[in-house]
Amino acid sequence: MTTCIEAVWDGIEAIVLDAVGTLIEPVPTVAEVYASAARRQGVDLDREVVRTRFAQSFRDDENEENLEALATDEPTESIRWRRIVSSVLPELPEPDRAFEELWEHFGRPDSWCCFPDVGPSLALLRAMGLPIAIASNFDGRLRTVLAGLPELAACDPQLIISSEVGYRKPHPAFYQAICECLGQRPETLLMIGDDPENDVLGACRAGLRGVWLDRRGRGNGGSMRGVAGLGDLVAHLCV
Ligand SMILES: [Mg+2]
Structure with missing residues (x-):
């Protein structure tokens, strides 16, 4: 698990983002x-x-x-x-x-909105030339949802969806599908998401790096430290 933001980007070749709670939220609730x-x-x-x-x-x-x-x-x-x-x-x-x-x-x-930091953060990642993937325990409907949200459609991400892979996070086969889709070794992928088990611990067990996005700043009741926003995390790419 990665907790040092400054070191998190070393050797990273592509970014993998969870969808719900990380990039998008339902509005109304x-x-x-x-x-x-x-x-x-x-x-x-x-x-x-x-x-x-x-x-x-x-x-x-x-x-x-x-x-x-x-x-x-x-x-x-x-x-x-x-x-x-x-x-x-x-x-x-x-x-x-x-x-x-x-x-x-x-x-x-x-029925969905992007969090305010999503558009600027993805634009910055794109400008840095980093491939972006979205990896979610949603189903095929996610393709339509994301295609209709301009901030996400603009970065034309690879989509890895559990119902299409055949396994949900945190099954190891799901993260393997991410690596295959991006053509990358697991250690070169940084997964970012709001679910400590699915997006961080499961990803790390599969050899990826993981960062927990704790948007509400609540902690997880354990020792895991998160970052409060995508902007905080991506800003370190530029220093
Ligand atoms: Mg989520």
Whole structure:
């Protein structure tokens, strides 16, 4: 794991970025969108309740996984999200309708925004001639989402998506797919992301370097140190 920002760039040939929570976030929030879907079926739910349920359901789903279960594909991701939607909104009379609406919503570019530091940071990396890849536990919808966000479309990144690779982070095969896609040895790749396990520890076990993007400055309850923004990290490239 890399904690010294000044040393992080030595020998790096390409940058690998996570997507959700690192480059993009849903606007309006997941809780607001789920609560609206419930309201369309006559069910009024407090947004904070929805937010807590979603966080728990998403966490439970990840925790249930083991290396074996990290195998995935497009149908598996659809089933997973159907399970999460029904667990977050169990009161709905038409759960299938809510799932279809939410699946469609989060597959649209206008449901997502880039964090403010993304455009300038990617422009700087491009100017330095560093290849950029985005590696995500999303599904095929991510291609449409990213193509519709100008800050990301402009840098024309390589996309490595778990449902297309066949394995989710932190399975070793996912990081191997990154290396193959970029034609690079793992030690020349720097992975940056907001998930300590998927974007840092898993990447480091596979031989990549990893930096944790702790946008909310909350720490991880352990010894891992993060950087607060992409700008802070990329600025060191120029010194
Ligand atoms: Mg993320």
